[in-house]
Amino acid sequence: MSNNTEEIIKIWKELGVEQVRFEFSCGGDSMNDTSITIEGKDGNEIDSVELSDFFDSEVYNKVEFYEASDGHYQGEFGNVYITLSDDEEDFDYNKSSSSEWSERQSSEALVELSDEQITFIKNKVLNINGSSDEFSINYNGDCILTDEEESIVNGLEETILDALREYEPDEYEGELSEWFTFTTNEEGEQITFDGNSIVVQMSNEVNVIKSEDF
Numbered sequence: 001m002s003n004n005t006e007e008i009i010k011i012w013k014e015l016g017v018e019q020v021r022f023e024f025s026c027g028g029d030s031m032n033d034t035s036i037t038i039e040g041k042d043g044n045e046i047d048s049v050e051l052s053d054f055f056d057s058e059v060y061n062k063v064e065f066y067e068a069s070d071g072h073y074q075g076e077f078g079n080v081y082i083t084l085s086d087d088e089e090d091f092d093y094n095k096s097s098s099s100e101w102s103e104r105q106s107s108e109a110l111v112e113l114s115d116e117q118i119t120f121i122k123n124k125v126l127n128i129n130g131s132s133d134e135f136s137i138n139y140n141g142d143c144i145l146t147d148e149e150e151s152i153v154n155g156l157e158e159t160i161l162d163a164l165r166e167y168e169p170d171e172y173e174g175e176l177s178e179w180f181t182f183t184t185n186e187e188g189e190q191i192t193f194d195g196n197s198i199v200v201q202m203s204n205e206v207n208v209i210k211s212e213d214f
Contacts, residue, residue, distance in 0.1 A: 005090065008054050012084060015048060016040050020082040022059050026067035027075015027100065055082055062093040074100040074207070098211045102177075105204040107169040109182075110197040111160050120152045121191060121198065128160065128191075128198075129183040135161055160200070167202065174208035 021037045036056055038046040063080050066073070078097030085092050113121075121128070127138040135157040145153065164182055181203045184191045192199040 004054070008051065009084065009088065009091075011048065011050055015046050015051075017046060017048075017051070018043075018083075020051065020055050022055060022080040022082065023078075024065065024080070025075065025077035026065050027069050029068055031065065031067055032075075058091075059093065062091075063095050066099070072102055074102055076100070076212075096212075098209050101208045101210060103174065103206045103208050105169050105172045105176075105202075105206045107202050107204070109164060109167045109200045109202045110194055111163040111200055112197045113156070113159060115196070117152060117156055117159070118193065118196065118198070120149065121156075124149070125191065127183065127185055127187075128156070128200075129181075130161070131181045132161075132165060132179050160198075164200065164202065169202070169204060172204070172206050174206040177205040177207055179205040 015038075018039050018041045021039065022034065023037070024034045025032045034056070036052045038048055038051055040046050059080055059082070066076055069075055076097045076099040078095065081094045081096065083092050083094075124139055124143055125137055126140050128136070129138075130136050137153060137156070164180065165178075168176060183201050184198060185201070
């Protein structure tokens with residue numbers, strides 16, 4: 001036991017500390033907000049610069065935090081509960097946290113179109129794809145559009161994007177994000193229709209919170 005730890009234990013006992021709670025959040029490759037609360041045996045909050053400064057530094061030597069994000073894993077948030085060990089010669093550090101993940105949810109959406117729009121797609125279009133803020137049409141070979149056909153394309157973009165922005169999968173876990181990507185068909189496959197609707201393959205982003213105790 002270091003002299004510094006021995007002195008902190010002495011202060012801990014003198015102040016009647018029950019536990020220290022280190023609240024944190026991290027992600028995006030950095031530690032974000034942190035705070036320290038020192039709690040007495042009767043639930044009261046205790047002020048101590050010595051304890052706050054010690055644990056604000058020492059917690060990083062005792063606990064591993066996962067701040068590195070990779071697009072799938074977003075970060076974690078929670079508390080580290082610090083208590084005096086049974087032998088009263090050191091401290092125990094117990095982390096309770098929740099991690100945030102960005103998952104992809106695949107499903108099929110139906111977008112109702114006009115007869116004119118469906119005819120145009122069947123005659124001219126190889127594939128339609130995009131995202132929540134992008135729209136792209138791939139045509140069957142070289143294609144020169146008339147003014148009327150340009151108007152149909154503009155109507156398709158508005159109709160399809162408006163419908164997909166309102167779309168929610170029937171089943172998913174977590175919080176649905178506004179971001180999504182979509183396609184009508186993969187390379188080598190045909191566009192599928194269901195009556196007066198086009199079938200769209202959706203990939204929605206869902207934010208999922210997972211609880212973990214260490």
